[in-house]
Amino acid sequence: MENIITSKDNPVIKLYQKLSSSKKERLQYGLFVLEGMRIVEDAVKENSGLSHLIMTKQAYEKFGETFFQADLRNTKIIVISNELGRKIALTDSTQGVFAICRMPSESTVKFKENGRYIVLYGLQDPGNVGMIIRTADALGIDGVILSGSCELYSPKVVRSTMGSIFRMRTAVENDTERLFAILKENGITASASVIDRDAEKITECDFKGSHAIFIGNEGSGLPGDIALRCDRRITIPMSGTINSLNAAMACGILMWELKKQT
Amino acid sequence: MENIITSKDNPVIKLYQKLSSSKKERLQYGLFVLEGMRIVEDAVKENSGLSHLIMTKQAYEKFGETFFQADLRNTKIIVISNELGRKIALTDSTQGVFAICRMPSESTVKFKENGRYIVLYGLQDPGNVGMIIRTADALGIDGVILSGSCELYSPKVVRSTMGSIFRMRTAVENDTERLFAILKENGITASASVIDRDAEKITECDFKGSHAIFIGNEGSGLPGDIALRCDRRITIPMSGTINSLNAAMACGILMWELKKQT
Numbered sequence: 275m276e277n278i279i280t281s282k283d284n285p286v287i288k289l290y291q292k293l294s295s296s297k298k299e300r301l302q303y304g305l306f307v308l309e310g311m312r313i314v315e316d317a318v319k320e321n322s323g324l325s326h327l328i329m330t331k332q333a334y335e336k337f338g339e340t341f342f343q344a345d346l347r348n349t350k351i352i353v354i355s356n357e358l359g360r361k362i363a364l365t366d367s368t369q370g371v372f373a374i375c376r377m378p379s380e381s382t383v384k385f386k387e388n389g390r391y392i393v394l395y396g397l398q399d400p401g402n403v404g405m406i407i408r409t410a411d412a413l414g415i416d417g418v419i420l421s422g423s424c425e426l427y428s429p430k431v432v433r434s435t436m437g438s439i440f441r442m443r444t445a446v447e448n449d450t451e452r453l454f455a456i457l458k459e460n461g462i463t464a465s466a467s468v469i470d471r472d473a474e475k476i477t478e479c480d481f482k483g484s485h486a487i488f489i490g491n492e493g494s495g496l497p498g499d500i501a502l503r504c505d506r507r508i509t510i511p512m513s514g515t516i517n518s519l520n521a522a523m524a525c526g527i528l529m530w531e532l533k534k535q536t
Numbered sequence: 537m538e539n540i541i542t543s544k545d546n547p548v549i550k551l552y553q554k555l556s557s558s559k560k561e562r563l564q565y566g567l568f569v570l571e572g573m574r575i576v577e578d579a580v581k582e583n584s585g586l587s588h589l590i591m592t593k594q595a596y597e598k599f600g601e602t603f604f605q606a607d608l609r610n611t612k613i614i615v616i617s618n619e620l621g622r623k624i625a626l627t628d629s630t631q632g633v634f635a636i637c638r639m640p641s642e643s644t645v646k647f648k649e650n651g652r653y654i655v656l657y658g659l660q661d662p663g664n665v666g667m668i669i670r671t672a673d674a675l676g677i678d679g680v681i682l683s684g685s686c687e688l689y690s691p692k693v694v695r696s697t698m699g700s701i702f703r704m705r706t707a708v709e710n711d712t713e714r715l716f717a718i719l720k721e722n723g724i725t726a727s728a729s730v731i732d733r734d735a736e737k738i739t740e741c742d743f744k745g746s747h748a749i750f751i752g753n754e755g756s757g758l759p760g761d762i763a764l765r766c767d768r769r770i771t772i773p774m775s776g777t778i779n780s781l782n783a784a785m786a787c788g789i790l791m792w793e794l795k796k797q798t
Contacts, residue, residue, distance in 0.1 A: 409785050414775030438780055477796065513676030513795065515703055523671050523788045530789050533775065534739065 278331055280355040286326055287354065290362055290374060297425050300377075306427035308373040309364055311337055316437030323376035324349040330359035330370030337371060364429055377427055381445030383417030385460035389484040390416050390532050392525065393453070393464075395500060396491040397423040402522040404434020406489075409526045411438035413533050419445045419486070421453050454503060462486050466496050466504035467528055473509035476528060481535040487528050492521045540593055542617040548588055549616065552624055552636060559687050562639075568689035570635040571626055573599055578699030585638035586611040592621035592632030599633060626691055639689055643707030645679035647722035652678050652794050653748040654787065655715070655726075657762060659685040661754055664784040666696020668751075671788045673700035675795050681707045681748070683715050716765060724748050728758050728766035729790055735771035738790060743797040749790050754783045 279287065292299040293307045300306050305325065308314050311333075317324055318341065327341065327349050334353050341351070354362075359370040383391070392415055397403050403424055410418050420426055426446055432439050447453045457464050462484040488504055490496030501507055510519065510527055519527075541549065554561040556569045567587065570576050573595075579586055580603065589603065589611050596615050603613070616624075621632040645653070654677060659665050665686055672680050682688055688708055694701050709715045719726050724746040750766055752758030763769055772781065772789055781789075 405782060405785065408780050408782060411777045412774050412780040436780060436782075438777065441777055512674050513798075515673045515700065519671060519674040520667060520698075523667065523674075523785065526785045526788055527792050530792070536775075 278353050278355055280358055282358065282361065286328070286350075286352055286374075287358065287362060290326070290328065290372065293374060294362070294364060294429060297428065300425070300427055304377045304379065305374050306377060306432060307429055308375055308432060309368065309371070309429070310433070311369045311371045313433065313437050314371050314373045315340065316440050317373060317375055318344045318346070320440035321345075322440045324373050325376055326350050326352060326374040328352045328354060328372040328374075330354055330356045332356050333359070333370030337369075381447075382443045383419060383445040384443065385462065385484070386416065387484065388536060389460075389462065390414075390481075390529075390536060391419060391462065391484075391486040392417075392529060393419045393421060393486050393488045394423045395421050395488050395496060396494075397489065397521060399492055399521070400424050400428055400430035401434050402492065402520070404431045404436075404439075405522040406525045407431075407435045407442045407444065408438040409522070410529060411435075411442045413529050414536075415442075415529050415533065417443040417445065419447055419453070421447050421450065450500070457486055460484065463506070464488060464504040465506050465508045466490075466501035467524065468496060468501055468507050468509055470507065470509055473507040475511045476508050476531045477511060479508055479531070481532055485532060487525075487532060489521060489525045489528070540615050540617055542620055544620065544623065548590070548612075548614055548636075549620065549624060552588075552590065552634060555636065556624070556626060556691060559690065562687070562689055566639045566641065567636050568639060568694060569691055570637055570694060571630065571633070571691070572695070573631050573633045575695070575699050576633050576635045577602065578702050579635060579637055580606045580608070582702035583607075584702045586635050587638055588612050588614060588636040590614045590616060590634040590636070592616055592618045594618050595621070595632030599631075643709075644705045645681060645707040646705065647724065647746070648678065649746065650798060651722075651724065651746040652676075652743075652791075652798060653681060653724065653746075654679075654791060655681045655683060655748050655750045656685045657683050657750050657758055658753040658756075659751065659783060661783070662686050662690055662692035663696050664754065664782070666693045666698075666701075667784040668787045669693075669697045669704050669706065670700040671784070672791060673697075673704045675791050676798075677704075677791050677795065679705040679707065681709055681715070683709050683712065712762070719748055722746065725768070726750060726766040727768050727770045728752075728763035729786065730758060730763055730769045730771055732769065732771055735769040737773045738770050738793045739773060741770055741793070743794055747794060749787075749794060751783060751787045751790070
């Protein structure tokens with residue numbers, strides 16, 4: 275076994291903690307953090323550019339072997355004391371498995387014929403963003419684009435994707451003009467999802483060709499001007515208490531209907 | 537304003553804290569707790585049997601008037617110090633509005649022609665159960681039945697329903713034999729939702745008549761014998777990464793398809 279690191283002043287541990295707490299540092303270094311056996315395994319399996327794999331002594335003894343078979347030539351493996359593991363953990367019941375991972379340097383979304391995309395416009399809840407990426411992965415959506423939403427690589431978003439962050443194609447485009455220009459260039463029809471009985475019902479929508487559905491902020495929905503700039507306005511018909519669909523759930527139902535016509 | 541209570545030893549405050557932390561006490565008293573302006577307002581609006589409305593001094597000054605117009609003849613209103621409010625709060629950013637609420641004494645589910653029901657069989661995550669109840673309310677599902685699942689009236693479930701706990705018809709039936717007997721008596725077709733490519737695809741299912749869909753545990757799904765006891769096994773066809781749909785999201789899509797054929 276390597277030397278066991280016990281000090282918080284170790285440079286890798288210091289880096290891990292900076293990346294763990296600061297969006298600024300994450301974007302500056304182009305790195306983000308992972309915690310937990312399952313998500314670190316997913317990162318290894320999807321070949322997602324792990325720069326450091328950090329394990330507590332206990333985790334190294336328990337899980338180390340799993341990683342020896344993987345191709346980790348570009349990954350530095352570090353063993354830390356169990357106590358230090360508890361200090362850097364963000365979850366209460368940590369497994370003692372951590373990693374530092376490189377962000378893709380640009381958008382991984384590929385535009386294609388009959389593509390199905392989701393635009394998260396102003397979504398602020400990391401749990402919702404993570405769950406949407408996870409669901410998009412399950413349903414086979416071709417890309418999730420974030421615009422003015424919470425940070426894609428925050429520990430909370432990454433954790434709630436349950437590993438789908440490494441499989442789902444994603445992009446961040448915070449400039450609204452550029453966002454609409456990209457959609458236009460690629461021949462993508464933009465649909466604004468709104469709560470409005472007069473909007474087109476998703477059960478009656480034609481989704482031929484390439485489509486992107488815009489999902490708005492959890493509390494306030496899509497801004498009116500954005501809904502009007504989209505090619506059409508669509509809605510989920512509800513027979514129960516209106517307004518009570520959570521943003522991630524509404525997005526899940528929209529993706530489901532969008533995929534059914536592929 | 538009433539006398540301001542400052543002591544944790546006040547009998548109502550003691551009761552609130554017991555109910556807040558212990559399932560046993562909740563079931564024994566048939567009472568549960570609410571925290572937050574929105575959910576307490578929902579309880580008042582839906583006439584849901586509030587036994588006590590507890591507000592901090594600050595909350596009383598800010599929100600008190602909202603409640604004076606409501607019919608609260610059977611509700612005792614109590615004002616507590618802001619400090620005591622922070623002590624009994626379960627959330628970090630409490631609004632200082634709390635309530636003690638009576639549980640319905642029996643199932644509120646009514647079985648009817650073409651009814652649409654969900655059975656949560658062994659669901660353990662309160663956030664999932666709450667989100668399912670909320671989505672069921674939005675989509676107009678006729679009843680949610682819990683069997684061997686987490687407690688319906690735990691503070692976490694109640695909070696994640698976002699008020700739908702007062703609108704959605706619910707029942708708890710932990711005895712599997714009785715559960716199947718009730719479904720049979722009421723002429724309800726039971727469908728087990730499973731992850732199995734050979735099961736009937738929900739996009740091709742016929743949902744004529746009354747239907748109940750069984751949703752299993754987050755990690756292990758429905759037990760095999762339960763899936764076999766159901767009248768049929770249904771599945772959500774996925775084109776992406778299988779297994780990555782969260783239980784609440786899968787249930788949302790199932791409820792959506794179930795309702796479309798009403």
